[in-house]
Amino acid sequence: MGTGIELARRLGAVVRGSKHFVPGFAAVEHPEEPGRYYLFTDTTPQSRLPWEIYVATDGRRFMAEDLPSVDDREHALMQRPDLTFWAIYDQRIADEALWFFANGIVARLSKDQVAAAFAKRHPSFVQAATIDELAERTALPVPVLRQTITTYNQAVATGRDALGRQHLPRAIERAPFYAVKHGGLSAVSFAGLAVDESLRVIREDGKPIPSIYAAGEILGFALLNGGSYCSGMGITPALTFGRLLGQRILHWRTGQDAAGRQSATA
Numbered sequence: 001m002g003t004g005i006e007l008a009r010r011l012g013a014v015v016r017g018s019k020h021f022v023p024g025f026a027a028v029e030h031p032e033e034p035g036r037y038y039l040f041t042d043t044t045p046q047s048r049l050p051w052e053i054y055v056a057t058d059g060r061r062f063m064a065e066d067l068p069s070v071d072d073r074e075h076a077l078m079q080r081p082d083l084t085f086w087a088i089y090d091q092r093i094a095d096e097a098l099w100f101f102a103n104g105i106v107a108r109l110s111k112d113q114v115a116a117a118f119a120k121r122h123p124s125f126v127q128a129a130t131i132d133e134l135a136e137r138t139a140l141p142v143p144v145l146r147q148t149i150t151t152y153n154q155a156v157a158t159g160r161d162a163l164g165r166q167h168l169p170r171a172i173e174r175a176p177f178y179a180v181k182h183g184g185l186s187a188v189s190f191a192g193l194a195v196d197e198s199l200r201v202i203r204e205d206g207k208p209i210p211s212i213y214a215a216g217e218i219l220g221f222a223l224l225n226g227g228s229y230c231s232g233m234g235i236t237p238a239l240t241f242g243r244l245l246g247q248r249i250l251h252w253r254t255g256q257d258a259a260g261r262q263s264a265t266a
């Protein structure tokens with residue numbers, strides 16, 4: 001939650017790495033828990049090829065939805081100023097595609113939950129009888145969205161998509177039409193405390209703050225990952241630097257405090 005970073009900043013600690021932020025791809029607001037976002041939809045082409053199109057707030061597609069690299073998908077989303085997009089599909093896709101609301105790793109919404117979200121007009125779940133109504137209710141520009149869907153449907157017909165999408169299973173043409181709002185998510189912090197080679201938290205002038213050490217995610221993901229997510233590179237450095245602190249850096253003295261209790265200091 002960043003509390004450790006805030007505490008250290010009060011002592012003059014420097015925070016580095018915030019320029020490297022990359023959003024996770026991509027979360028949907030829980031239809032029954034306002035303000036909570038989950039990885040509900042399967043946007044990973046290796047587990048489910050996309051049948052939907054992803055439309056940014058300007059009404060245009062911004063990436064080939066079947067981009068195989070998650071890094072490419074995350075960086076495409078990073079280019080969107082508000083880090084959001086609508087996944088848009090129609091009734092035939094709803095009927096024929098693999099269930100969209102089942103992220104194999106994290107979470108699943110049942111058909112009843114999704115139907116209720118559309119019926120109750122949840123802000124992230126929009127259903128409409130026409131493309132124009134869908135555009136109005138999602139605040140997407142009507143003529144642009146109409147053109148985006150026409151162009152995509154032509155790509156499905158010809159097998160050639162200007163953005164390079166390969167998987168073009170169905171046109172978007174049979175009412176009702178659906179749009180589900182997605183946003184980039186942040187599960188880890190790219191920014192973190194600057195430390196020296198002994199993991200001592202340092203100030204802007206490079207001098208260590210006495211007795212303050214840091215290891216793990218509080219150092220920020222950017223330190224070892226730059227602007228990307230590398231598999232295992234959250235847990236592994238946390239364990240490694242923690243072990244280095246315990247085994248080599250901190251030298252513990254044990255003794256009794258003034259009240260006669262056993263204590264340990266580094």
Ligand SMILES: Cc1cc2nc3c(=O)[nH]c(=O)nc-3n(C[C@H](O)[C@H](O)[C@H](O)COP(=O)(O)OP(=O)(O)OC[C@H]3O[C@@H](n4cnc5c(N)ncnc54)[C@H](O)[C@@H]3O)c2cc1C
Nearest residue numbers: 003187188215216217218230231232233234235236238239
């Ligand atoms: C959803 C999710 C998925 C992830 N997936 C991966 C992955 O696949 N691979 C990977 O390598 N990394 C992954 N990470 C990142 C990885 O889990 C973290 O970077 C790593 O766990 C950080 O370890 P840590 O010990 O630094 O911090 P934490 O694991 O956050 O531990 C900090 C601990 O301090 C405790 N604490 C906080 N305040 C106090 C206090 N005042 N007093 C006492 N205790 C306190 C907390 O309860 C917590 O137990 C993921 C993270 C998330 C959130």
